[in-house]
Amino acid sequence: MSDYLKALALTSAISLLAQPVQAAAQGAIELVDARQKAIALAGPARRIVSLQPSFTEAICALGGCDALVGVDRYSTWPQQAAAIPKVGSLRDPDIERIVALRPDVVLARPNHKVDERLESLGIPVLTLNAQTYDDMAQELETLAMLLGRPGRGTRLWQQTRDRLDALRRQVPRQWQGRKVYFELHSGMAAAGEASFIGQTLQGLGLVNIAGRDLPMYPRLSPEYVVRANPDVIITMADMPVPPPARQGWSLLPALKGNRYCRIPNADFEVMVRPGPRIDEAARQILLCLQQLPPPGTESSKR
Numbered sequence: 001m002s003d004y005l006k007a008l009a010l011t012s013a014i015s016l017l018a019q020p021v022q023a024a025a026q027g028a029i030e031l032v033d034a035r036q037k038a039i040a041l042a043g044p045a046r047r048i049v050s051l052q053p054s055f056t057e058a059i060c061a062l063g064g065c066d067a068l069v070g071v072d073r074y075s076t077w078p079q080q081a082a083a084i085p086k087v088g089s090l091r092d093p094d095i096e097r098i099v100a101l102r103p104d105v106v107l108a109r110p111n112h113k114v115d116e117r118l119e120s121l122g123i124p125v126l127t128l129n130a131q132t133y134d135d136m137a138q139e140l141e142t143l144a145m146l147l148g149r150p151g152r153g154t155r156l157w158q159q160t161r162d163r164l165d166a167l168r169r170q171v172p173r174q175w176q177g178r179k180v181y182f183e184l185h186s187g188m189a190a191a192g193e194a195s196f197i198g199q200t201l202q203g204l205g206l207v208n209i210a211g212r213d214l215p216m217y218p219r220l221s222p223e224y225v226v227r228a229n230p231d232v233i234i235t236m237a238d239m240p241v242p243p244p245a246r247q248g249w250s251l252l253p254a255l256k257g258n259r260y261c262r263i264p265n266a267d268f269e270v271m272v273r274p275g276p277r278i279d280e281a282a283r284q285i286l287l288c289l290q291q292l293p294p295p296g297t298e299s300s301k302r
Helices: 003-009 053-061 079-083 095-100 114-119 133-146 152-168 196-203 222-228 265-271 278-290
Strands: 029-032 038-041 048-050 068-071 105-108 125-127 179-184 232-236 260-263
Touching (some): 029 133, 053 068, 053 079, 053 133, 114 125, 133 152, 133 196, 152 196, 152 278, 265 278
Parallel strands (some): 048 068, 048 105, 105 125, 179 232, 232 260
Antiparallel strands (some): 029 038
8 A cells, every 4th residue: 555545544533633722922823733743933934845735735725835935746736836846755755955945844744754854954844634524624724824824724615615515416316325436546445434535425415335434545355345336436547447356346237337437547636635626526526427327227338
């Protein structure tokens, strides 16, 4: 399993997210991050290095893109992020380059050791680990506080929820309450019900076959999926349908009835990032459902 998926699979709660604390006098900012460590800055961050695409997207969505002086190599949205100096990734950060950028703070996920390396050099690190909707709401407001724009994160999240509600109303009636299997990275993991992707599926009125009794990102056996008999299967575009060497899958009604979607890899990135574009992920799922024959109908192979 990739480092990214391992990070996603860590159990998190709102208490483990970075949270704003009452600011000190004269505009100083103090936050408590995912390690329960207090991060104090003399004022709003003006030079930020982001080591996660979702952090980059959130900072830009909050109007702080100009404060980013370095981002990880996977930060490609918005377009402005492409021109920002790249500093490796959480897995292989370019410590020397990060130090040379003189950041006020570096944004990272916990459990990657980059925080210890940078803090030993005197660079503050704020770790965040959003994995649910509540987490994302808190994370956006935390980043807004970091930028000296309190309240903007809360407003941005409310706008996102409003768009999600509007998308749910567009889901075809015949798909409401239907079962879905959402696969990540060619079967290495599925989006569990408790994950933020699972919450998006639930918000659209779908039932996730990876229920709440499973981890956030479980690896489901082919037999499990066959027994669950999903009405629709959503995967990345590079997975052949039906996939080879998956016993029983060729008989799944969803595949026999062409009720599957292969999301282009570029679009799939939106699906797995707990950032401000979660409504775009919901839109991709909606478009998938709108173009499929409803359950119980026959369709010729595409």
